[in-house]
Amino acid sequence: MTDDPRDGGRPAEPTKPARRPNPGRPNPNRPAPTPDPGPDEATVRLSPVTPSTTGEPSPQKPEPRPDPAASEDLARPEDLARPEDLARPERQARPEDLARPEDLARPEDLARPERQAQPEDLARPERQAQPEGPARPEGVARPEDVETTREAAERGAGEATVALPRPEHSEDATVTPPPVSDEGEPGPDADPAPAGPARKRRGTAGVVILVLLALLGFTLAVQLRGKSVDSDLAAMREDDLVRLQSDLQGQEDRLQREIASLEDSQRQLQSGAQGRQAALEEASKRADELAILAGTAAARGPGLTIRFIAGPKAIEASDILNAVQELRGADAEAMQIAGVDGTTVRIVASTYFVDADGGLEVSGKRLTGPYTITVIGDPPTMRTALNIPDGLVPSIKGDGGNVIVDEHDTVDVTAIAEPVNLKHAKPVS
Amino acid sequence: MIPVLALVVGVVLGIVFGPTVPGWLEPYLPIAVVAALDAVFGGVRAKLDGIFDDQQFVISFISNVLVAALIVYLGDQLGVGGQLSTGVVVVLGVRIFGNVAAIRRHLFRA
Numbered sequence: 001m002t003d004d005p006r007d008g009g010r011p012a013e014p015t016k017p018a019r020r021p022n023p024g025r026p027n028p029n030r031p032a033p034t035p036d037p038g039p040d041e042a043t044v045r046l047s048p049v050t051p052s053t054t055g056e057p058s059p060q061k062p063e064p065r066p067d068p069a070a071s072e073d074l075a076r077p078e079d080l081a082r083p084e085d086l087a088r089p090e091r092q093a094r095p096e097d098l099a100r101p102e103d104l105a106r107p108e109d110l111a112r113p114e115r116q117a118q119p120e121d122l123a124r125p126e127r128q129a130q131p132e133g134p135a136r137p138e139g140v141a142r143p144e145d146v147e148t149t150r151e152a153a154e155r156g157a158g159e160a161t162v163a164l165p166r167p168e169h170s171e172d173a174t175v176t177p178p179p180v181s182d183e184g185e186p187g188p189d190a191d192p193a194p195a196g197p198a199r200k201r202r203g204t205a206g207v208v209i210l211v212l213l214a215l216l217g218f219t220l221a222v223q224l225r226g227k228s229v230d231s232d233l234a235a236m237r238e239d240d241l242v243r244l245q246s247d248l249q250g251q252e253d254r255l256q257r258e259i260a261s262l263e264d265s266q267r268q269l270q271s272g273a274q275g276r277q278a279a280l281e282e283a284s285k286r287a288d289e290l291a292i293l294a295g296t297a298a299a300r301g302p303g304l305t306i307r308f309i310a311g312p313k314a315i316e317a318s319d320i321l322n323a324v325q326e327l328r329g330a331d332a333e334a335m336q337i338a339g340v341d342g343t344t345v346r347i348v349a350s351t352y353f354v355d356a357d358g359g360l361e362v363s364g365k366r367l368t369g370p371y372t373i374t375v376i377g378d379p380p381t382m383r384t385a386l387n388i389p390d391g392l393v394p395s396i397k398g399d400g401g402n403v404i405v406d407e408h409d410t411v412d413v414t415a416i417a418e419p420v421n422l423k424h425a426k427p428v429s
Numbered sequence: 430m431i432p433v434l435a436l437v438v439g440v441v442l443g444i445v446f447g448p449t450v451p452g453w454l455e456p457y458l459p460i461a462v463v464a465a466l467d468a469v470f471g472g473v474r475a476k477l478d479g480i481f482d483d484q485q486f487v488i489s490f491i492s493n494v495l496v497a498a499l500i501v502y503l504g505d506q507l508g509v510g511g512q513l514s515t516g517v518v519v520v521l522g523v524r525i526f527g528n529v530a531a532i533r534r535h536l537f538r539a
Binding site for chain 1: 431432435436437438439440441442443444447448450458459461462465466469483484486487490491
């Protein structure tokens, strides 16, 4: 809107100053755009040196000069108009392009102040004024230049970011690594001179790379195998492990309790078995004793044999009964009586003696004299009991008979009494 | 190609010999392997970018492995070995993802 009139006026103004210097240095103008990367000076300060050597020392050195001037010039109304002109898209485009981060180092210089000053200062204006002045056609061309500068800048930036010590060689190096393996081709491709040491280095580096990769594969395989061999527990999370542990703890407690109860019952059963065994032994022992007393079992032990020989007066049942009573009183444990014919009868609680013709009837069996009583017990005691004065033996001897008492270490009581079938008495327990 | 063959040879050797990892190395080996993988992926990416450098690769490989192991060792000494190794794995994993994404872009243009 307002730009149009000013723009219309403007091109004329800048062209004047621009063309004045331009004829002087038409050629340097084009190198000038290349130095334009000069704005990149921040990154590539070294490069501008070459343009300066090429022939434009003045434009570079004058730069600082114009700056103060520019600041002064800024005050001028004319200049004020220009900054507005600078607002044109074209011009604005440049500062923006120039304003790349690399250029940021000198944003002020590159930006308005310089340009504002340039048209007036003959030194600088040359560059910027020329493009502006000669005009828009050139201005049209500029974008290309700008692009080229961009490309250049990008290359520069790329190299800068790569930051390889020797950019040229490094590029070769980056391109050639594959050939390193092929050995044959890359050598010639690379610079012939540095090829020798570089190739050695590359070769060793390549070998090291191969070794490293082999090592990586090796450890990878080992690690994978190790992991697969590892138990599942290693792969479990901590919470799971804790839960598992508590589970196992509870299980162990339960099993411990079970073990304790089982041991308890085992002890009980063992003691029960032992008690039963003892009771059994006791009972059988008692049964044996009772069997001996009841006369249902044969018995053996120390004892006496007592032989009754009748005199003029026959041996009576009462005499035998007396003898039995005496022996019982002397703790006799088992007795039997035998007749002369070998008939033996066990003498138990229910045994009875009855006089019979020419003999005795003992528990229903008939015996004839002389009689022999076999008794198990303490021999001296029983002998004493039999021989007490006015006892059995003296009375029988007084009647003209005889009693022969022999002590034996072992006597056998073999006769067995008929077991008694009890009809009425029942054990109380 | 040859590097891939070297990798395969290493894997085969590892499978054939299958040594058991010594105990003192056990915590560091997985991290070291991940770090080495990171270096390898970075190397592949650099190769595709055309800026691969042998020395740089070797140095980054070794230093990656050593630094990763060192960090885990330090963590063990400080009593935060598990967390630190997790952190290392996360960082390396992010880097590997980035490198793989760059490789993918190179190979598939997407």
